[in-house]
Structure formats: C-alpha cells, structure tokens
Amino acid sequence: MIRVRKSQNVPAILSQQGKKAAEECCRRYDLDAADFDSGLKKFRAQSSIYGHSSVKTKLQEEHHYKCCFCEADFTANGYGDVEHFRPKGGYQTTLKGQLNRPGYYWLAYEWKNLFFSCQIRNQRYKKNFFPIENEALRAKNHAFDVVLEVPDIIHPALDDPAKHLKFNKHVLTHKTLKGYNSIRGYGLKRQKLNDARKQHLDGDCFLNCVKFGFE
Numbered sequence: 001m002i003r004v005r006k007s008q009n010v011p012a013i014l015s016q017q018g019k020k021a022a023e024e025c026c027r028r029y030d031l032d033a034a035d036f037d038s039g040l041k042k043f044r045a046q047s048s049i050y051g052h053s054s055v056k057t058k059l060q061e062e063h064h065y066k067c068c069f070c071e072a073d074f075t076a077n078g079y080g081d082v083e084h085f086r087p088k089g090g091y092q093t094t095l096k097g098q099l100n101r102p103g104y105y106w107l108a109y110e111w112k113n114l115f116f117s118c119q120i121r122n123q124r125y126k127k128n129f130f131p132i133e134n135e136a137l138r139a140k141n142h143a144f145d146v147v148l149e150v151p152d153i154i155h156p157a158l159d160d161p162a163k164h165l166k167f168n169k170h171v172l173t174h175k176t177l178k179g180y181n182s183i184r185g186y187g188l189k190r191q192k193l194n195d196a197r198k199q200h201l202d203g204d205c206f207l208n209c210v211k212f213g214f215e
Helices: 012-031 033-038 053-062 119-126 177-185 191-211
Strands: 081-084 114-117 165-168 171-174
Touching (some): 053 081, 171 177
C-alpha cells in the first residue's frame, strides 16, 4: 500500500449533481432523523453519480491504474470499484460487528471520500468497516464535524502507510493498531498477494545475484 496523491480536479458530475444529491439527503435526514438513525429509513446513494465514468476515469488516472489499497493492477482484476473511505450506508466498528445507521450519507459524492479499488478488496473485505479512535467523536450525521474523528484504519491519501505497515520478507505485518486494522479490513494479507510479493522478492534477489556474480 502506498500513499495516494489526489488532485483538486473534482469531476463536474460530483460538484454539480453530486452536491445536489447530498443536499437532498441532508434535507431528508433533518425531516426524519429518528427513522434514519434506527434504520427504518435508508439512503440509497446514486451510483450513476459517484460511479460515473468521468469519476472512474479520473480516479484510475490518479491511482496509476492500481488499487489504492493492495496496488493490484486493474487490468488484471476486472474493472474495479469506486470505494467510499467513510462508508455511505452504515458503518461497523469491527469487521463482523453490528451495522450502524445511517452512515456517512452526506459524503457519498464527496471527491475526497472516493477512491478506486480492485473488486476483490471492495466486495469481500472492508465493506462498512470503519473504526475510529474515540467513538464519542463519531460523526453520526451531517451536523457533526468529521475532522474531529481519528480513523483507526489507514486513509489512502492522508496517512503514510510506512508508519503503520512493514514487511517480514514478503509477508506484510503491522507496526500500529491502525496498520493491523488496515491489513484485515483491506485484505492486504490474502494469499495471492503474498504469493505475488514473494515472486517479486525472489526475482529481485535473483537479479541482484546475477549483478554481483553470485549466480
């Protein structure tokens, strides 16, 4: 996992249609807050907006056509998915814990909250997992300030993964709790990734041996 450098070039569909859709979600929440909090009513984010081809293309370009979490090449893993760092429909504090509503509905079309990932990671792993350091500061609706939250999982654009992750040969391990949560939540230790890392490491070792006459 490497840090993603995102530009400020927000796709027009997000700043226009996305902004209006987010405002409508906030209006609906204010009218029926209790029903949305209980899960009786749910928000359905419009994938036609956050997953629009212009958004996907821009994210792919800025991620250099790699999954921002496991660095898998999109061309080898299907088309990939638009991933919400803060989950739009509900959140879990543990991987198999209760789904808490309503989620970060007001950030469903926010450029800073969108990333591109391989389909395997998005559909099998993180999903709604979003732990933070202090639950008392959880942004439970749009009236809260998410800046007060300290996510306990690596943010692809704001965190330096090297501060939280390390390698034991080809096997990824953690330095911090945030690193531990990220390995589990992002599926960074799945067998195929370990096999690919080992192959890469063995290849580098072979090239170095040839270079220095140790073949």
